[in-house]
Every structure is written in structure tokens, then in C-alpha cells.
Amino acid sequence: MQLKNDFNTVRKRSMHICAPLKTEDYVVQPVVDVSPPKWHLGHTTWFFETFLLKPHFPGYKEFDPNYNFVFNSYYETVGARVIRTDRGNLSRPAVEDVMRYREHVDKAMLSFLDTPLSDELRTLVVLGLNHEEQHQELLYTDIKYILGHNPLMPAYADTAVDTYQTPASDEPFVQMEAGLYDIGYKGDGFCFDNELGRHTVYLQQYSIATQLVTNAEYLEFMEAGGYTDFRHWHAEGWDWVKTNEVRAPLYWHHVDGQWQQYTWQGLQPVNGNDPVCHISYYEATAFASWKGLRLPTEFEWEAASAQFSWGQRWEWTESAYLPYPGFVKAPGAIGEYNGKFMVSQMVLRGSSEVTPPNHSRATYRNFFHPGLRWQFTGIRLAK
Amino acid sequence: MQLKNDFNTVRKRSMHICAPLKTEDYVVQPVVDVSPPKWHLGHTTWFFETFLLKPHFPGYKEFDPNYNFVFNSYYETVGARVIRTDRGNLSRPAVEDVMRYREHVDKAMLSFLDTPLSDELRTLVVLGLNHEEQHQELLYTDIKYILGHNPLMPAYADTAVDTYQTPASDEPFVQMEAGLYDIGYKGDGFCFDNELGRHTVYLQQYSIATQLVTNAEYLEFMEAGGYTDFRHWHAEGWDWVKTNEVRAPLYWHHVDGQWQQYTWQGLQPVNGNDPVCHISYYEATAFASWKGLRLPTEFEWEAASAQFSWGQRWEWTESAYLPYPGFVKAPGAIGEYNGKFMVSQMVLRGSSEVTPPNHSRATYRNFFHPGLRWQFTGIRLAK
Amino acid sequence: MQLKNDFNTVRKRSMHICAPLKTEDYVVQPVVDVSPPKWHLGHTTWFFETFLLKPHFPGYKEFDPNYNFVFNSYYETVGARVIRTDRGNLSRPAVEDVMRYREHVDKAMLSFLDTPLSDELRTLVVLGLNHEEQHQELLYTDIKYILGHNPLMPAYADTAVDTYQTPASDEPFVQMEAGLYDIGYKGDGFCFDNELGRHTVYLQQYSIATQLVTNAEYLEFMEAGGYTDFRHWHAEGWDWVKTNEVRAPLYWHHVDGQWQQYTWQGLQPVNGNDPVCHISYYEATAFASWKGLRLPTEFEWEAASAQFSWGQRWEWTESAYLPYPGFVKAPGAIGEYNGKFMVSQMVLRGSSEVTPPNHSRATYRNFFHPGLRWQFTGIRLAK
Amino acid sequence: MQLKNDFNTVRKRSMHICAPLKTEDYVVQPVVDVSPPKWHLGHTTWFFETFLLKPHFPGYKEFDPNYNFVFNSYYETVGARVIRTDRGNLSRPAVEDVMRYREHVDKAMLSFLDTPLSDELRTLVVLGLNHEEQHQELLYTDIKYILGHNPLMPAYADTAVDTYQTPASDEPFVQMEAGLYDIGYKGDGFCFDNELGRHTVYLQQYSIATQLVTNAEYLEFMEAGGYTDFRHWHAEGWDWVKTNEVRAPLYWHHVDGQWQQYTWQGLQPVNGNDPVCHISYYEATAFASWKGLRLPTEFEWEAASAQFSWGQRWEWTESAYLPYPGFVKAPGAIGEYNGKFMVSQMVLRGSSEVTPPNHSRATYRNFFHPGLRWQFTGIRLAK
Structure with a gap:
């Protein structure tokens, strides 16, 4: 139950981070270290599909076999993949396709989490959520790069996100x-x-x-x-x-x-x-x-x-x-x-x-x- | 009158070519020779704004001064510009912004074409239309590259565009x-x-x-x-x-x-x-x-x-x-x-x-x- | 007889061009377009060995079978070769080896020229001499680059080579x-x-x-x-x-x-x-x-x-x-x-x-x- | 006295390492990590000239002011220098010039070592000798690369240098x-x-x-x-x-x-x-x-x-x-x-x-x- 709640919370948070974006912002890769936001959304989903649903959830229907090629990051074990520098060259899958992919996998994962799971599989789900949280950090980082390197320098949000209160301290x-x-x-x-x-x-x-x-x-x-x-x-x-x-x-x-x-x-x-x-x-x-x-x-x-x-x-x-x-x-x-x-x-x-x-x-x-x-x-x- | 008709015909044809695209397809640049479709749409518009409206149409209000930097292709005379390899790194202006840019310039151009124009300016308009027709050819070429190099190989259209009747000929x-x-x-x-x-x-x-x-x-x-x-x-x-x-x-x-x-x-x-x-x-x-x-x-x-x-x-x-x-x-x-x-x-x-x-x-x-x-x-x- | 004279004249001239060089000057390749002087001396020799002596002079003993790999310039027909950017990475064959190679081939060529030759072979000898003359021009060009890009800027010769008398002319x-x-x-x-x-x-x-x-x-x-x-x-x-x-x-x-x-x-x-x-x-x-x-x-x-x-x-x-x-x-x-x-x-x-x-x-x-x-x-x- | 002996021993050992080389072997740099042997011989000499003789030995006459540019390795403090990838592009100073440079500096150093030296300067001399010993190791390493990557694969020496007696040991x-x-x-x-x-x-x-x-x-x-x-x-x-x-x-x-x-x-x-x-x-x-x-x-x-x-x-x-x-x-x-x-x-x-x-x-x-x-x-x- 806690795991389902955690799953929902984490998965929704990725969508929340991307909410201020325009469709075009999901697509570009201005430098090799940055990945397009839609790639992060697809890749974190691919993790659950590849390591949990396909091997461990009988009857699961893969969303699209081509997505393994598109959304594998660096797992040599899992086969060929789009080279990193090409991530920003792909207009398809479109953002709406990636959203449908997320819905498809989320729905299956929630059913899967209703079944009795071994400790090992529960650990793997938790790893998948921590993995997605790492990518949430990267989402912010990459979004800032994408918008901050655009000649128009558009804002991401109206309200301040990064104001600090430097904590008072007596001793340096x-x-x-x-x-x-x-x-x-x-x-x-x-x-x-x-x-x-x-x-x-x-x-x-x-x-x-x-x-x-x-x-x-x-x-x-x-x-x-x-x-x-x-x-x-x-x-x-x-x-x-x-x-x-x-x-x-x-x-x-x-x-x-x-x-x-x-x-x-x-x-x-x-x-x-x-x-x-x-x-x-x-x-x-x-x-x-x-x-x-x-x-x-x-x-x-x-x-x-x-x-x-x-x-x-x-x-x-x-x-x-x-x-x-x-x-x-x-x-x-x-x-x-x-x-x-x-x-x-x-x-x-x-x-x-x-x-x-x-x-x-x-x-x-x-x-x-x-x-x-x-x-x-x-x-x-x-x- | 003929010039206004020609202007309308040519400008609409660019939109027609892009009609089958998804928003994401307008953005990417898989190799340096290919330009994103939205760049073609903006650049051909920039040509009319830069060489006709701004210098020759009193009272014209520039759509956005930053666009000169974004949509200049290679005209050293007209100032700094996005380097060619960066065209696909720009998520903004968004496609809808480019469409509004086109509408803004089209409207001004149609008014401009209603005023008496010197032969030299009429020639420049015709050059702008021929320039846009060249980019229409490039639009097709670049769209084919963008879709044809995507691992999903999506179709552009359902009906055949490129079937030929090789003409009969007696002599090779x-x-x-x-x-x-x-x-x-x-x-x-x-x-x-x-x-x-x-x-x-x-x-x-x-x-x-x-x-x-x-x-x-x-x-x-x-x-x-x-x-x-x-x-x-x-x-x-x-x-x-x-x-x-x-x-x-x-x-x-x-x-x-x-x-x-x-x-x-x-x-x-x-x-x-x-x-x-x-x-x-x-x-x-x-x-x-x-x-x-x-x-x-x-x-x-x-x-x-x-x-x-x-x-x-x-x-x-x-x-x-x-x-x-x-x-x-x-x-x-x-x-x-x-x-x-x-x-x-x-x-x-x-x-x-x-x-x-x-x-x-x-x-x-x-x-x-x-x-x-x-x-x-x-x-x-x-x- | 004329051909033997021409052969001697051309072959000696290559040596004459290199006479002012130090051993080290024969070896380096500061940019890809420049070849080391010892490479020119070897390559022009290889031309005679490869296209005349080996196929057409019975009993000719190849100087060193490895030299084909070293001195082939770009003839795909004649097999693998040192890539162009590596020419300056080779300390061997040493300059003295290349000189012995030249002597070996020159001696054989002079014997070969004493035998009755078809017109086709005579033409090939003349081509070899013109080929060497082209490389003599390159020798000068490359030597100037090697010395002129050295931080010590050493002179090649004491006496002027390139002073001109611009011809008087009435009409420009x-x-x-x-x-x-x-x-x-x-x-x-x-x-x-x-x-x-x-x-x-x-x-x-x-x-x-x-x-x-x-x-x-x-x-x-x-x-x-x-x-x-x-x-x-x-x-x-x-x-x-x-x-x-x-x-x-x-x-x-x-x-x-x-x-x-x-x-x-x-x-x-x-x-x-x-x-x-x-x-x-x-x-x-x-x-x-x-x-x-x-x-x-x-x-x-x-x-x-x-x-x-x-x-x-x-x-x-x-x-x-x-x-x-x-x-x-x-x-x-x-x-x-x-x-x-x-x-x-x-x-x-x-x-x-x-x-x-x-x-x-x-x-x-x-x-x-x-x-x-x-x-x-x-x-x-x-x- | 010990320091003079050490100085002589170390300096002679560099020459001994290079003794089997041909002049051409001193010049080339087949990859950026390898330096030409003559560069090592000059650079180790430059160290003594730059850090000891010029600042601390009154009356010392610099061998050639251009050598600082040629033989500085990476000391930003000491000024501009040949970029590393260019070391193999320099035919001059010739090997014989580098040898004369070594003799010039050795002679001055031996006189300098006869004068009373502070502990700090003695330490600097010892550093210079250890520095040269590091380059002796590199000399062997680079010589092996230069000869071992030549298509003729010439030997460096006739007698074995690298045969081992793996020490017997009871326990792995x-x-x-x-x-x-x-x-x-x-x-x-x-x-x-x-x-x-x-x-x-x-x-x-x-x-x-x-x-x-x-x-x-x-x-x-x-x-x-x-x-x-x-x-x-x-x-x-x-x-x-x-x-x-x-x-x-x-x-x-x-x-x-x-x-x-x-x-x-x-x-x-x-x-x-x-x-x-x-x-x-x-x-x-x-x-x-x-x-x-x-x-x-x-x-x-x-x-x-x-x-x-x-x-x-x-x-x-x-x-x-x-x-x-x-x-x-x-x-x-x-x-x-x-x-x-x-x-x-x-x-x-x-x-x-x-x-x-x-x-x-x-x-x-x-x-x-x-x-x-x-x-x-x-x-x-x-x-």
C-alpha cells in the first residue's frame, strides 16, 4: 500500500516538473550531457517496463517494441540503443505518445503492485522509484539548460524557486x-x-x-x-x-x-x-x-x-x-x-x-x- | 493584384507542406545540413520583414527584435545569428509563435502590396517568393530526412507522392x-x-x-x-x-x-x-x-x-x-x-x-x- | 642515350635540392600536406621500382619488400600503405637507407635502359621522370614549410634564390x-x-x-x-x-x-x-x-x-x-x-x-x- | 663531491640510453604522449639552465635564448612554449646542437657545483637529477614506442634487457x-x-x-x-x-x-x-x-x-x-x-x-x- 502510494507520488511528480513546458521544450538536446525531457519521461518508464513488467508480470503487453531502442540509456545487457548524441534528433515518439506510454505502464504497474511480490521485486520497484527521482533532478537541471541557453531566455516559472535564507552561524x-x-x-x-x-x-x-x-x-x-x-x-x-x-x-x-x-x-x-x-x-x-x-x-x-x-x-x-x-x-x-x-x-x-x-x-x-x-x-x- | 495572389499562394503552400507534421517534427535538426521546419517557416518570413517591411513600409511594427538573431541564415550584412548547428537546439520560439509571426508579417505585406511600389521593390517581393519556394523544396527534403532517420520511420502521407510514369522513348x-x-x-x-x-x-x-x-x-x-x-x-x-x-x-x-x-x-x-x-x-x-x-x-x-x-x-x-x-x-x-x-x-x-x-x-x-x-x-x- | 642522360639529370637534381638539409630535416611532417623529404626521395624511387623494374626487368632483386608499404603514396592498385598523417612518424628507413635504395634502383634502371625497350616502357620512364620533377617542386615547397615553421627559422641557403626582375611592360x-x-x-x-x-x-x-x-x-x-x-x-x-x-x-x-x-x-x-x-x-x-x-x-x-x-x-x-x-x-x-x-x-x-x-x-x-x-x-x- | 659524481653519473646515463639510436630516431613523435628523444635530452638540460644557472650562477652565458621556447615542457611560469603536439615537427635544433647544449650546460654546472651552495640550491640540483631520471624512464618508454610502431620494427639492442626470473614464492x-x-x-x-x-x-x-x-x-x-x-x-x-x-x-x-x-x-x-x-x-x-x-x-x-x-x-x-x-x-x-x-x-x-x-x-x-x-x-x- 505504501509502495503504491510512493509509486503514484513519484510518477506524478515527474509530470508536475514538466507542466510548465511547451511541447517543443520536451524535444531538444543542446549539448550531449543534456537529455530531452521527453526522453527522461520515457526512460524512467522503460525502466519499470523492462526490469519489472516484462520479466515478472505474466500477460503484460509491451507498449511498443521499438521503444527499447529509443529509451535504453546505457544498459549494454538490454541491447542496442539510440546513441546519446542522437536523443535530440528524434521528433518521434511524440510527447503525447510518451504520455500514453507512461499511462500504459503506470496502469500495469499498479495492477502488478496489487499482486504478492517477493522482497527482491519490491526492492527493484524501490530502485525504480529512486532512479526516477534521480531523473527528476536531471529534469530540472536539463530544463534549466534548455531554457537558459535559448536566445530568448524564457522563464520556467513566475514564482521564485531558488531564494535562500543563509542559516545564521556563529562560527565559520x-x-x-x-x-x-x-x-x-x-x-x-x-x-x-x-x-x-x-x-x-x-x-x-x-x-x-x-x-x-x-x-x-x-x-x-x-x-x-x-x-x-x-x-x-x-x-x-x-x-x-x-x-x-x-x-x-x-x-x-x-x-x-x-x-x-x-x-x-x-x-x-x-x-x-x-x-x-x-x-x-x-x-x-x-x-x-x-x-x-x-x-x-x-x-x-x-x-x-x-x-x-x-x-x-x-x-x-x-x-x-x-x-x-x-x-x-x-x-x-x-x-x-x-x-x-x-x-x-x-x-x-x-x-x-x-x-x-x-x-x-x-x-x-x-x-x-x-x-x-x-x-x-x-x-x-x-x- | 497578381503579386498579391502570388504572395498568398506561395505563403499558403509552405503551411500546406507542413500540415501533416506533429509539433515535435518542426523542432529537430538531425544533421547540420537539415534545418528544423519551424526555422524554414520563420526564416522565409524574416526575409520579407527584413528586406521589405522594416526598410520600406513606414509604421511597420517589428514582431520581435530577437527574431533577427534566430532567423537570419547567413546574411553577414544583417548581423549576428544563431550558428547553424544550433538551429535544432532551440525550443523557442515555439511553433505557435512562428505561426503568429507569419500571420503578423503576412497581414503587413498584404497592406504593403496595396501601396504603390517601385519596380525595384516589386522585384524584391518576387525574389522573396522565389526564395520561399526554394525553402519549400528544402522543407520537403528536410522533412523526409527527419522522419526517415527516426527509428520509428513514420509515414509523412498516406497517398503516394512519388510514383512516376517513365516516359516512353524510342532512343536512349x-x-x-x-x-x-x-x-x-x-x-x-x-x-x-x-x-x-x-x-x-x-x-x-x-x-x-x-x-x-x-x-x-x-x-x-x-x-x-x-x-x-x-x-x-x-x-x-x-x-x-x-x-x-x-x-x-x-x-x-x-x-x-x-x-x-x-x-x-x-x-x-x-x-x-x-x-x-x-x-x-x-x-x-x-x-x-x-x-x-x-x-x-x-x-x-x-x-x-x-x-x-x-x-x-x-x-x-x-x-x-x-x-x-x-x-x-x-x-x-x-x-x-x-x-x-x-x-x-x-x-x-x-x-x-x-x-x-x-x-x-x-x-x-x-x-x-x-x-x-x-x-x-x-x-x-x-x- | 638521351633517356639515360635525362634519367641521370633528373635523379641527381633531387639529391641536389636536399644537399643543404640536415638529417633531421628529412624526417618531419609539420602538417598533413607536407611530406618528409626522405619520403619524397623514397617514393620517386619506388615509382621506378614498382612500375618498371619489378614487372619488366627480369632478374631484378627488390631492395626491401617492406618499402612498398612505406613509399606507396595513394595507389590503391598497389596495396596497403602508411597513412598519410603517419609519414612524419617514421624514423626508419633512415636517410642513409633511402640513399642506398636510390643507388640500388638507379643502378638497375641504368642497366634496364641499356636494354631494348618498347615505346610503351619508354613512355613510362618519361612519366617517372616527370613524376619526380613534380616531387622536386614539392620538395622545395615542403622544405620551405619545414624550415619556415621552425621557431629557429633557419636559412636554407646563403645566396638568393627568389629575387625577381619584374619585366617592364607598357600596358597593364x-x-x-x-x-x-x-x-x-x-x-x-x-x-x-x-x-x-x-x-x-x-x-x-x-x-x-x-x-x-x-x-x-x-x-x-x-x-x-x-x-x-x-x-x-x-x-x-x-x-x-x-x-x-x-x-x-x-x-x-x-x-x-x-x-x-x-x-x-x-x-x-x-x-x-x-x-x-x-x-x-x-x-x-x-x-x-x-x-x-x-x-x-x-x-x-x-x-x-x-x-x-x-x-x-x-x-x-x-x-x-x-x-x-x-x-x-x-x-x-x-x-x-x-x-x-x-x-x-x-x-x-x-x-x-x-x-x-x-x-x-x-x-x-x-x-x-x-x-x-x-x-x-x-x-x-x-x- | 658526491653531488658532482651524481651529476656526472645521471647525465651520462641519458646519453647511454640514446647510444643505439640513429639520428632520425631522435626526432619523431608518433603520438602526442611520446616526446622525441632529442626533446628529452634538451628539456632535462633546460631544467638546469633555467632553474639553477641563469638565476644563480653569475656570469653564466645562456646557450641560445630560443631554446626556452623549444624545451619548456609545461611550466606556465617560465613563459610560452612549443605546443606539445608540435614537438615532433621540429627538425631543429638538430641532434648535434642538442649535444652541444648538453656539453655547454654540463661544463657550467660542474663549475657551479664547485662553488659553495646553499642547502636550497643543493636540493634543487638533486631535484634536477631526479627529474632527469624520470625522463630516462620516459626515454626508454618513448624509444620503445618509436621503434615498435615503425613498420620495419627495428631492434633497439641485441642483448636481452627484459628477461625475468619470477621469484619463487610458496603463497600466492x-x-x-x-x-x-x-x-x-x-x-x-x-x-x-x-x-x-x-x-x-x-x-x-x-x-x-x-x-x-x-x-x-x-x-x-x-x-x-x-x-x-x-x-x-x-x-x-x-x-x-x-x-x-x-x-x-x-x-x-x-x-x-x-x-x-x-x-x-x-x-x-x-x-x-x-x-x-x-x-x-x-x-x-x-x-x-x-x-x-x-x-x-x-x-x-x-x-x-x-x-x-x-x-x-x-x-x-x-x-x-x-x-x-x-x-x-x-x-x-x-x-x-x-x-x-x-x-x-x-x-x-x-x-x-x-x-x-x-x-x-x-x-x-x-x-x-x-x-x-x-x-x-x-x-x-x-x-
């Missing part, structure tokens, strides 16, 4: 003692395989900031020539700056002598008190270097996470995305979920303004290539 | 005598600047085919190993074959041991009697070489054009696209129309199944890079 | 009457297949310059903003200017407020009286457009070639490289010589300061892609 | 207890900044192999379809396999039904008892996954390094290259040495057959991108 840094800490998920709820297994690490004494770096602080870095002084940058970060002619966070525009940023309400003056957003790992580490500080490791972050407020920005850490001791891939297609990405990416901790409710926890590990910044990323410093 | 070749021939447009009607000035050429004796090469003949070439024998190909054509792994005309698919082709009605068996279509210059010359023949020059084609039936396929010639003696660019933006493309392209003569009525004439010069084949191109042989 | 233009002219090679000597067959063309009345455009005239174009005004450029020429940030001819450097150019003697001030050199087709046509003139066609050039002095620069024409009427490829590997390049290239006429003596004639057709300028190219105007 | 795995271990360099000798500061880590119980994986074991993986089963690979590793069509370690060739590998003596049959070499991180982890095991972390490796024999192969670890706690960049150009590469690379531990004597220690951290395999890399398993 919390000091943590050297010693042994336990890392990784513990409990009975859902977590991803990359949060297991729980293990002990030894940390040296360190301090971690209670606040995120603000736009005002970041502007100081910019005005001090941060983007033109190679000494603060990794070698490949410096190449990235020069190749892409980067001189400000993503979505910032210098208009009539003033820094503005594209927001859900369109172009707005940059608010100095807001935490800086949409910066790459390269920028985060360059800023930290300029400050004479550093980023925390993901272990330092997790060990101290009860000592500060988080949840506004995905926070870059100085840890590469690698398996925990004892990490084991699940067999079959589900085993392709996390493990195969454990190289050349950096870990982000926390969650962001667009993370679904109840989808964040202190042990959650997000990960991206160091040059990506269309996520709602930010900076917390350590020393 | 017409012989033309050596001598002087006049080339280029002559008359009072509309023509493009690249068809001027009319001039004399000397042609050696030659023969030219009365029929286009058929699918059946082209299949013989394929089955004889035409795509694997470098001897028939230009060096860059051979690279093109290998790089793109070409082994059949565009839209051909080998399904269950049979050659099928994507048509307006979806996937259909290849009809051996139809003239072969969607082939590159490289393929046309390789086929001719395999036959021990050659393509005609554009001058040979024009001089003999009264001797055979044409109009089904754009026909590749062995002539590069270069200015006629005495060619002069028009001043201003209109001067960017043809002259600046006169390098690295080959001339096509005739017209095709998707050419607007009254838009074809024997002196018309179309031109494309030798590797392109999304046009309705075909082969006529000479010797 | 020669006028040619409209009428029929014969084009193509006529005579008993050697010519390439692309100069055949001789045929009649009709030319309109035209005028052609008696002088090449000088550095001083070209500087006027530069100072008038020629490289920043899109109106003078082909669309793809304008892209070429912007992509490559071109603002002067190749080898020109703005040093301490003065234009200098890399010459055989190292960096030297630009001499205003010299004909401009190392410019692309795009630059040549942009200059002509700025002057309100045009380039001649290759037919206009050939018909008037007795009326002016030529031989300092390869001169761009407004003609694309296409087959003459009646052009026939030779069978076998030799047939790959010219015909397969007859697309997407422009014709140059005349010859240059580095053309071997006796290797130039009024009917000679050279050809390059419009963006290349490492050849000794120049501009002659027409109207 | 050593078990290590969970607990605290100290990591990082401790002592008075030389170490790189990335080995500091020494710090405590907590390790779970683990086992580590006493032997490296052999060619015979790796062949089993290949024959079991290891290169065609995506399940063993990281997503980007799988892309790497497909894009590069990888199906064996670098330098392996399947000849006449047998696996051979390019060695210092030319092509030789693969010896099953030798440790596998020249494999990427992707291949190392795929092999481990196929075995149901994993790679050790760099901390596990260092903590257990006294328990097994090492020194034949650089061994991939499962650790990304990141700063140790308390890592501090040195000020100035020397600070660009290691820190700026601490992103997107994996750590290798141990040393290889081409590591200079006395240049290896258990705390040494090498690092490469996961797809590179021209180093002498190998696999040690853990569980």
Missing part, C-alpha cells in the same frame, strides 16, 4: 578531531550500492566550513583575476578555461556592466548572498587554492555532516569516485547502475534545491566529470 | 552536333543572378541520355561491387565511401534479404523502374565510370534540354558551380544570395518531384557539395 | 578578342593525361593583366581591411579566415611594426616589388573582388599566355579542376595519376620559381584545394 | 590485518612533494598477491572473451576498447596464428611466464573483475610492500591521484611539478625494468590517465 568553521570514523550507509531504508559497505576510515584533524561559498565571495575571486592566473588551476582545468573561454559560472552574463544570471524566472541580477552555483570542480579547486584552503574529502564531509546545514548545492569534494572496500556489483543489468562509472569522476556530497524530498541523505554519493557544471553545484571549504 | 540517347550554343536566362520573367549573363559556349559533339538511370540499373552497379572497387571513384569519393560505410543510396535498407527504401508512405520495397534517387555526386560519377560513360556538363545539359523529359530529379552535372562571364553581385545583403557559394560545389540541373510548380526552368542552376544526397538527386548519362 | 592589360580558341596539349613531347584532349572553346572578349599582383598592392588590400570585410570573400573563404585567424600571406610575420617574410635566406623585410606569394584561392579571389576585377579562367589564361611573361608563381584561375572533353583514364595504377583528383580543387596555371627547368608549358594544369597556400602561388587579374 | 597471497598504517615518505633522502606528508590511514583486512599477473594468465582472459564482454569493463573503458579496437596488450601482434610481441630485440614470441606488460588501467581492472578480484589501493600496496618482490612493472592501483593530507605546493615554477596533475589520473606504484637504479622506493607515486599503456605497466591483484 567546525573543527573535527583526528580519529576513526565510520563511513557508508547504515540502516534499513533504501540506498544505492555505491554507499555500501560501511567501513572505518582514519581522518587527520581538520576543519570544515559551516557555510557555502557565496556569489559575493566568488566575485572577489573573479575580480582578483582568478580566471587568468594559472597558478590556482589544475593543468587540465587551465586547458578547460582557455578552450571554453570561461570567465564566470555557468548562466552568468555580463550585461550593461553588471553580472546577471539566468534563473527560473529569467535573467536576474546576481544576488551576492546566495551560494555560488553551477561551477565545475576545476573552478571549485581554483577558488579554494586562491583562498589558501582546500575542498574536503568525501569522508571528511560525511563525518562532519551533522555539524552544518546542507541541501542547497551539490558540493564538490576532493575525492575521486571509487568503490568502497567490499563493494560488489549486482548481477545482470542492475549491476550496470553505478560500478561501471567508477573512474575519472569526482564525488559530490549533499543535495541541491532540485533534489526530490526524501531523496537526500548524508551517505549519498553523486559523481560527475570535473568539467561539468550544469548541475546545481557549489563549494564548501576545508582546511 | 540524343546526339547533339558540335557548335555554338547560347547559355543562360533570356526573357522577362524572374531568374536568379547566377543564371545571368547569357553567353555563348562552344560544345563538341556529344550524346545525352533521354532517360534517368533507374533503381534497377543502379542495383546492377551495386551487385557488380561498385561500392568496393576504388577504380570508379574520385579519391575523395572513395574516402567518403569508406568513412561513411556507404553501400547503397540514402534511405535504402537491406531488410530480410530485400532492398527497401524509406518513402513518404514509410518503408517500401525498391521499385526497379523508378529513377534512382538520393545519391551523391561521387556515386553518380562512379556509376557513370562503371558504365564507361560520363555525366553531362551543365552546358551540354541546357543545350539539349528541349530534347528530353526532365523534372523528376535534380540531375548532377560534371560542372563546378562558378560564375558565368559577366556575373555581377547585387549590392547589399541581397548580393550574398548566390555568388559567395561559388566554390567547392557541383551544379545540378533540372528540378525534382518536390520543386514548386512554376519554379523550374532549363536555365536554373542548383548546387551542392559533392557528398550531399538528402536532395532528390538523380543521374542522366552522357558520352 | 592585354585585350583578347571574342572567338574560338584551341585548348590543350598539342605536339610530340611529354604531357600529362589531364592536358588532353585538345579541344575548342569559345571565349567572350576579355582583358588579362600582363603583370602579377605585387606585395605592395597586396599590402594595400590588407591595410584597407581586406581580411575583415566579409563582402569580398566566398562564404567558405570567410570561415577559413576566421577559423585560421588569417591576416596575411603565409610566411609573413609582423615584427617590430614591420612586415617580414620567411625566405630561403631566413626572415627578410617584405619587398614591395616582388609578386605576392603563398596565398590561397580564397585570398586571390577576395583581392580581385576588392579591386573590382576577377581571376581569369584557365582557358582565358592559356589562350593569352603568349602575350605576357609567366613562370614566377603558380597562378590561381577561376576554373575548377575537371576533365577535358574526351579525357580517358589510363588502365591500371598509372590511371590513378590525375583523374581521381578531379573534384573540389581549383586549377593553377603557369609555373613557379621552384619548377624544374623544362617542366613548364602553357598547357600544364596544376590543381590544389582552395585553402592551400604552401605552394608558390600568386595572382594575375582579368576583367 | 599475503594477508594483511586491519588496522592503522603510516603512509608517505619518511627519511632524509630525496622524495617528491607528492609523497609528503606522512599520515595515518586505516585499512580493512585484505590480501595482496605476491606475484604479478603473467602473460599466460592474461592470455586466458583474452581467450575467454575478455575483450568482448562489456560486463568486466568500466563504461569509459568499454568505449576505449571499441573506439581503439583493442584486443591485446600494446605491442602484441597476432602473426601466423601465434601471439608475438615487440621487444627490445624486435618481434619475439610471447613468453607465458613473463609478467604481462603495457596494459591500461581499464584492462587491469577488467582482468581483475574477470578473476573475481580487484586491484589494491595505493595504501594497501604501500603497507604490504615489504611482503612481496616488486620492481618489474609499474603496478596500477585502484587509487586516483590526489593530494595527501597536508600536501603543499612549492612556490614558483617548481610548484608546478606535481600538484597540478592531481585530477583524472590513476596512481601506479612500484617501478619497472626501465626505472633508473636508486630511483625507486615504496612511497613513490607515479600517475597516468587510465587509457595509457606505453609505460611498462602490470597487474598485481588483491581481495
